[in-house]
Amino acid sequence: MSVDRIPERxxxxxxxxxxxRELQDLQAAGGxxxxxxxxxxxxxxxxxxDEAALTAATDGVALCDRTxxxxxxxxxxxRIRYLHNQSTNNFQILQxxxxxxxxxxxxTARTIDxxxxxxxxxxxxxxxxxxxxxxxxxxxxxxxxxxxxxxxQDITDTTATFSLIxxxxxxxxxxxxxxxxxxxxxxxxxLNGATIRLANGSGLATPGYTLITQIENAASLWQTLxxxxxxxxxxxxxxxxxxxxxxxxxxKELTEDYNPLEAGLWHSISFEKGCYIGQETIARxxxxxGVKVQLWGVNLPDAxxxxxxxxxxxxxxxxxxxxxxxxxxxxxxxxxxTKAGGVGLSVRIGDMxxxxxxxxxxxxxxx
Numbered sequence: 001m002s003v004d005r006i007p008e009r010x011x012x013x014x015x016x017x018x019x020x021r022e023l024q025d026l027q028a029a030g031g032x033x034x035x036x037x038x039x040x041x042x043x044x045x046x047x048x049x050d051e052a053a054l055t056a057a058t059d060g061v062a063l064c065d066r067t068x069x070x071x072x073x074x075x076x077x078x079r080i081r082y083l084h085n086q087s088t089n090n091f092q093i094l095q096x097x098x099x100x101x102x103x104x105x106x107x108t109a110r111t112i113d114x115x116x117x118x119x120x121x122x123x124x125x126x127x128x129x130x131x132x133x134x135x136x137x138x139x140x141x142x143x144x145x146x147x148x149x150x151x152x153q154d155i156t157d158t159t160a161t162f163s164l165i166x167x168x169x170x171x172x173x174x175x176x177x178x179x180x181x182x183x184x185x186x187x188x189x190x191l192n193g194a195t196i197r198l199a200n201g202s203g204l205a206t207p208g209y210t211l212i213t214q215i216e217n218a219a220s221l222w223q224t225l226x227x228x229x230x231x232x233x234x235x236x237x238x239x240x241x242x243x244x245x246x247x248x249x250x251x252k253e254l255t256e257d258y259n260p261l262e263a264g265l266w267h268s269i270s271f272e273k274g275c276y277i278g279q280e281t282i283a284r285x286x287x288x289x290g291v292k293v294q295l296w297g298v299n300l301p302d303a304x305x306x307x308x309x310x311x312x313x314x315x316x317x318x319x320x321x322x323x324x325x326x327x328x329x330x331x332x333x334x335x336x337x338t339k340a341g342g343v344g345l346s347v348r349i350g351d352m353x354x355x356x357x358x359x360x361x362x363x364x365x366x367x
Contacts, residue, residue, distance in 0.1 A: 020067070022219040023160070027065070030232055037235055038130040041068045046234040054327065056231035057206060057241060061168040063230035064238050066161040066203065066210070067218065070133030070154070072126040072140070077149040079124055083117070086143060086277055088260060090270035096121045099186050099199050101268040103260040104136060109281035110256040111263055112139065114248065118186050118199060118212075125197070125212070127161065129250050143277075160218035164230060165208040165241075172228050173198075173209065180209065192224060205245040205360035243324040244331055246297060246359025252306065252321045253295055253333060261285050262335065264295045264362025293318065293335045296342060297359040300330040304349055310334050311348045320349060333359070 024034065024042070032044035044065055047053065056062040074083060084091035089102035098119050104112040113132040118125040128136050137154055144150050164172065173180045178198060181187050186199035194217035202208025213221055226232060248254050248263045260269060261282065271286060273279075285291055298310070303323065310318035318336035325331075332349075336342070336356060345356040 020215065020218070023065075023067070023222060026219050026222055027232070030226065032232070032234065035235075038068060041130070043068050044232070044234045045236045047232040049231065050234075050237055051327075053231050053233040053237055054240075057165045057233060057237070059167065061164055061166040061172050061208075061230050062233040062237075063222070063225050064163045064165060064233045064235075065222070066163055066238075067159075067215075068130045069156075069161055070126075070128040070130060070136065071156045071159050071161065071212070072128060072133075072137055073153040073155050074124040074126065074140075074150065075122065075153070076151045079150055080119075082144070082148055082150045083124055084273065084276065086140060087115070088265075088269040088276065088278070088282070089117075090273040091117070091119075091124075092273065094119045097181075097185050097187060099184050099201065101265075103265055103268050104139065105260060105278035105282075106256065107277055109259040109278035109285070111248075111250075111254040111258055111260050111265075112136070113250055113254060114260075114265060114268065116199075116201070116203075116210075118197065120188075127210070127212075132250050158215050160213055160215050160221070162211045162218075162221065162225065163202045163204075163208055164211070164225070165202040165204060165206050165233065167207055168229075169202070169208045172225070172230060175228055176224065186210075192220060194221060196221065204241055204247060206241070240324045240326060242361075243322045243333055244297070244326060244359070246295065246333060246361040248295060248333070248362075249322075253335075258293070258295075258335065259285065261291045262293050262295065264359075264364060266363040266365055291338055293337050294342065294364065295321075295359075295362060296334060296336050297357040298332040298334050298347070298349070298354045299357055300332055300349065300354045301352055302330055304330070304332055304352070306332075308349055310336060310354070312340055312345075317347070 027044050031048040034042040035045045037043050080091050087102040087104050116127040170180045181200045197212040199210045308320045309316045317340040318334045320332050320334045322333040347354050
């Protein structure tokens with residue numbers, strides 16, 4: 001990954017890019033370096049403060065720019081029924097103000113993306129992975145029939161998303177006279193004249209909140225949050241944290257090789273909701289205990305390349321999917337054959353020994 005300062009702005013850029021430029025200028029002034037992460041979109045990968053930012057995410061409050069994540073607005077009278085039929089969680093029981101993770105899967109229950117849905121009185125806002133923005137909206141559009149009263153709008157370019165990460169996030173919000181929403185909920189609020197959707201949940205297993213606003217408010221909101229004490233945290237540390245905590249992402253853990261039960265996303269699945277795309281396969285896997293592999297963390301003595309086989313004796317029992325260095329060593333995620341074992345299992349990765357450990361983002365049974 002090449003790292004650079006902000007790329008030159010094309011004179012033909014529209015207002016959305018200009019507003020992103022205002023945010024990027026502010027971040028650059030705070031020490032940010034940028035790199036293209038998805039679709040040549042430049043994001044702050046580091047603020048030159050990695051040690052302080054990691055400490056803030058663990059003991060204080062860190063601020064991560066997730067504006068490059070996709071945001072799809074679903075409206076129309078049939079939106080709840082439609083989304084209920086297109087993904088794994090139960091939209092029919094959700095009320096305005098509630099938040100729910102859900103998984104989009106293929107007809108054979110292979111994973112496409114893990115999304116977060118924010119229910120409002122007249123819409124559902126989907127926060128999706130950066131590299132699934134076009135795929136999800138194309139996928140959803142494919143299943144809309146003429147009789148469906150459903151409309152899809154990609155609002156990624158006109159909105160911004162930030163996450164507050166860490167145990168002091170609630171304290172920071174109260175300092176700003178914002179009412180923190182309870183778990184699994186969100187609310188529309190106002191800060192310095194700007195409308196913000198404030199949701200409980202950082203996107204990781206660490207406590208925190210996610211804030212979504214119009215792009216023209218992004219720079220001022222970033223300034224307000226950092227002035228209040230949030231420590232900027234770049235994409236490199238987000239990636240480290242998500243691997244250490246076990247959040248699976250598309251093209252690494254979420255692929256057409258694996259289903260959401262194998263990916264440890266049981267908390268994002270309803271087994272009572274009835275028919276939806278992929279439902280028969282997921283129900284059969286649950287009923288007949290057919291989960292053949294599971295996603296785990298792996299402690300390692302050295303670096304490893306994703307795709308490296310995991311072996312037990314002479315037998316291959318899994319594959320490394322993601323790797324990160326950490327301040328205390330080396331860590332990876334891997335799919336491991338269920339029959340081989342789980343926590344505490346000693347395995348071999350190349351010429352290294354590794355140990356299978358639990359990760360807090362994942363669940364391993366019906367909740």
